[in-house]
Amino acid sequence: MTMATAVGISACGVSLQWTNPNSYSSGKGCKYAGQSVRALPIRILTVGKKRLPGVQLLVDEYIAKLKSYCHVDDVQIRSNPKNARNAMAQVDDEDIAVINLITSNDWVVILDERGLDLSSEHLAELLGDAGNTAASRLSFCIGGPYGHGQRVRKRANVSIKLSSMVLNHQIALVVLMEQIYRR
Numbered sequence: 001m002t003m004a005t006a007v008g009i010s011a012c013g014v015s016l017q018w019t020n021p022n023s024y025s026s027g028k029g030c031k032y033a034g035q036s037v038r039a040l041p042i043r044i045l046t047v048g049k050k051r052l053p054g055v056q057l058l059v060d061e062y063i064a065k066l067k068s069y070c071h072v073d074d075v076q077i078r079s080n081p082k083n084a085r086n087a088m089a090q091v092d093d094e095d096i097a098v099i100n101l102i103t104s105n106d107w108v109v110i111l112d113e114r115g116l117d118l119s120s121e122h123l124a125e126l127l128g129d130a131g132n133t134a135a136s137r138l139s140f141c142i143g144g145p146y147g148h149g150q151r152v153r154k155r156a157n158v159s160i161k162l163s164s165m166v167l168n169h170q171i172a173l174v175v176l177m178e179q180i181y182r183r
């Protein structure tokens with residue numbers, strides 16, 4: 001499998017594969033523009049330490065704005081939950097904490113600076129495509145200080161980037177919410 005093709009299939013047996021945005025029409029605009037699509041409830045799983053108050057204000061603001069379109073659940077997972085002494089063990093503990101919250105009915109999008117480079121329109125298409133599967137929830141995962149572990153990476157239906165630069169997880173969360181609201 002390459003980044004140019006599919007990015008994974010979930011264990012739940014429903015068709016959850018997502019294709020490369022480069023294979024989409026080159027025209028601007030989302031293919032669902034003007035159509036009503038099934039809006040899956042969204043959950044955002046973020047690994048990290050206590051949030052800055054300003055970030056929490058923005059997160060609350062976006063959740064309120066999105067309320068009339070879809071339900072958004074903001075789930076915070078404590079970074080380094082078992083006080084591991086090295087980065088590998090920390091990533092592993094965080095990986096287990098995240099994977100334990102994911103069910104077979106989730107369509108999983110991980111955020112990663114090495115993921116697919118999407119336009120805002122392609123993100124809207126991805127959200128629409130996820131609504132056309134048998135999944136009952138769309139789960140976005142934002143990793144901890146050292147990124148995602150192998151379990152979550154393997155389970156992900158797609159990995160997307162918000163920028164080629166590495167962002168603090170709190171900033172990644174705010175940018176993601178803004179892009180979901182923009183769709």
Ligand SMILES: C[S@@+](CC[C@H](N)C(=O)[O-])C[C@H]1O[C@@H](n2cnc3c(N)ncnc32)[C@H](O)[C@@H]1O
Pocket residue numbers: 110111112113114141142143144145146147148160161162163164165166167168169172
């Ligand atoms: C501090 S970053 C971790 C960086 C780490 N070097 C890695 O390998 O992922 C914490 C999390 O923020 C998110 N993140 C940071 N920059 C991102 C970007 N440009 N695009 C998408 N997500 C990003 C990812 O989920 C990442 O796991």
